[in-house]
Amino acid sequence: MTGASTGADVIIVGAGPVGVLNALGLAKRGISVLLLERFDAVVESPRACVYHWSVLTGLDDLGVLDDAIELGFQKQDYQYYIPSTGERLAWSMEPLAAVEQYPFNVHLGQNVLAKIALGKLEAFDNFRVQWSTKVVGIDQDDAGVVVHAEGPDGPVDFTADWVIGADGAGSAVRTAVDLGFDGMTWPERFVATNVRFDFTTRGYGQANMQVDPVYGAIIAKIDTTGLWRVTYMEDASLPEETVADRIPAFYEQVMGPDADYELESFSPYKMHQRSASAYRKGRVLLAGDAAHATNPTGGLGLTSGLFDTYVLYPALAAVIKGESDDSVLDRYSDERRRVFLEVASPAASENKRFVYGSTDPERLEQDLVGVRKQLADPDLLWKRLRFPDQLRTASLLAES
Numbered sequence: 001m002t003g004a005s006t007g008a009d010v011i012i013v014g015a016g017p018v019g020v021l022n023a024l025g026l027a028k029r030g031i032s033v034l035l036l037e038r039f040d041a042v043v044e045s046p047r048a049c050v051y052h053w054s055v056l057t058g059l060d061d062l063g064v065l066d067d068a069i070e071l072g073f074q075k076q077d078y079q080y081y082i083p084s085t086g087e088r089l090a091w092s093m094e095p096l097a098a099v100e101q102y103p104f105n106v107h108l109g110q111n112v113l114a115k116i117a118l119g120k121l122e123a124f125d126n127f128r129v130q131w132s133t134k135v136v137g138i139d140q141d142d143a144g145v146v147v148h149a150e151g152p153d154g155p156v157d158f159t160a161d162w163v164i165g166a167d168g169a170g171s172a173v174r175t176a177v178d179l180g181f182d183g184m185t186w187p188e189r190f191v192a193t194n195v196r197f198d199f200t201t202r203g204y205g206q207a208n209m210q211v212d213p214v215y216g217a218i219i220a221k222i223d224t225t226g227l228w229r230v231t232y233m234e235d236a237s238l239p240e241e242t243v244a245d246r247i248p249a250f251y252e253q254v255m256g257p258d259a260d261y262e263l264e265s266f267s268p269y270k271m272h273q274r275s276a277s278a279y280r281k282g283r284v285l286l287a288g289d290a291a292h293a294t295n296p297t298g299g300l301g302l303t304s305g306l307f308d309t310y311v312l313y314p315a316l317a318a319v320i321k322g323e324s325d326d327s328v329l330d331r332y333s334d335e336r337r338r339v340f341l342e343v344a345s346p347a348a349s350e351n352k353r354f355v356y357g358s359t360d361p362e363r364l365e366q367d368l369v370g371v372r373k374q375l376a377d378p379d380l381l382w383k384r385l386r387f388p389d390q391l392r393t394a395s396l397l398a399e400s
Contacts, residue, residue: 007159008034008128009320011147012166013135013173015042017110018288018305019166020117024062025313027124031320034158035127036149038134038167042118045267046192048110049222049229050299051306052388053093056102058310065102067116072108073223079205080371083212084361087368090205091375096385107207107222107229109194110302138163138176138284145283162316163284166305169272171290177281183274183345186295188356189236191243191268195251196226197261202254209297209355211364215253216356218297227264230254231296233356236270243268271295271352273345279308279333287312292340297351300344300391307391308336315396328396335393343390 010026012019015037023033051059051068059065079090096103121127130151137148140163147158165173174181199219200206207220217232232250234243247266255261272293279286288305295301315332318324358364374380 007147008032008126009160010034010162010164010316011036011145011158011160012164013037013147014165014167014171014288014290015039015114015118015129015131016166016168016288017113017117017302018309019164020114020121021062021064021306021309022164022166022287022313023127024064024117024121025309026317027121027127028062029313029317029321030126031317032126033128034160035129036133036135036147036158037129037131038172040132042111042114044111044265046109046194046229046231046265047267047269048296048299048302049107049220050302051106051108051113052299052303053096053100053102053105054388054392055303055306055310056106058306060102061310062117063120064113064116067119068106068108068113071112071116071223072106073206073221074104075107075207075221076104077205078207079209081204081208081210082364082368083210083215084364088203088205089368089371089375091381091384093385095378095382105207107220109222109229135167135172135176138173140177140283161283161320164312164316165284165286165290166288167290169274169289169293171286173284174276174286174290177284179281179286180277181274181293182277183272183293186271186273186352187236188233188271189238189240189243189268190231190233190271190296191247191250191266192229192231192296193247193266194222194264195228195230195261196264197228197255197259198226199228199255202256210254211355211358213357213359215250216358217250217254218355219254240268273349275337275340275345279337280329285312285316285329285332287336291336292345294340294345294348295352296348297355298348300348300351300388303388303391304336304340304344307339307393311336311393311396318397324397331396335396339391339393347387
């Protein structure tokens with residue numbers, strides 16, 4: 001027998017950072033929000049961890065930046081390391097200090113940011129969260145949306161005026177409203193690991209892109225307690241259940257054979273370059289990986305999801321309050337999809353090719369010539385540093 005539950009102005013599906021931050025933005029505007037998450041708590045597995053300087057103002061507006069900085073790690077300096085040549089190409093974000101309030105990136109696990117935002121939401125009576133609740137279907141009409149779910153006590157229906165699907169690349173919301181997810185899936189698997197080891201003792205900086213077709217990796221310090229993230233790639237045809245058995249062999253290549261390290265956690269996952277056919281269908285909206293999925297090289301997936309968030313929650317709140325026509329949500333769909341397809345996805349694909357797929361020594365040298373020029377020329381470096389801002393969408397309400 002199906003149970004019934006009162007809903008909210010907005011149901012958000014997915015308790016990752018995109019879902020929780022949308023909830024926080026809406027709750028701050030007086031909108032009632034119900035957050036549904038199929039797991040029993042915030043997922044702890046290693047995923048995205050880089051917050052580019054361009055997204056920090058938005059985190060500040062939501063009141064979570066100070067906590068993120070306190071729990072995470074501020075970083076201005078980065079380097080490429082090319083094992084085949086021994087070359088280390090370093091650069092700094094310091095030039096941004098002349099014009100930006102936050103001229104640095106923040107490294108922090110996305111699970112920690114989600115918990116910070118959930119902590120802020122505890123102060124709002126117009127917010128509630130239901131864990132262990134899996135969406136299995138959605139019906140909608142001009143009057144509202146019914147979300148069908150399997151909850152801790154069995155089947156249950158929730159009602160709302162609007163739904164935001166922020167439930168990842170395998171989005172149940174996107175599937176329920178029959179929106180396609182066009183693109184491709186890479187033949188490799190990424191393995192994100194959290195490990196305690198001081199990589200600076202092996203010549204690494206505090207944030208590194210190791211450029212190698214076999215041992216390519218992103219290696220970065222992600223907090224002030226000595227925790228590092230190492231993300232590498234392997235053939236997806238290898239058994240996923242034995243990933244843990246292969247991690248020591250990779251670590252030996254980057255740390256040395258006698259390294260004393262502590263592996264805290266790891267997460268293998270497929271990589272995609274995909275976008276939903278639209279980010280709105282009626283009263284259902286998509287954001288973050290539910291709308292678009294990219295390989296994580298360069299941190300452009302989470303950046304895209306945050307920029308989705310910064311324009312979605314103000315626009316949706318304005319529609320609910322009668323301050324804007326709902327056509328603003330069509331503009332959200334069109335513009336955020338365009339930015340992903342034209343900017344984020346191509347850049348992430350090129351980053352992946354360079355870091356993990358430089359199999360041709362001549363092509364690699366050509367790439368390195370370009371990187372050296374970028375880092376040596378102040379104008380070219382400035383352009384490079386400003387790139388993450390190209391993923392931003394200006395407020396949609398200004399166009400209403």
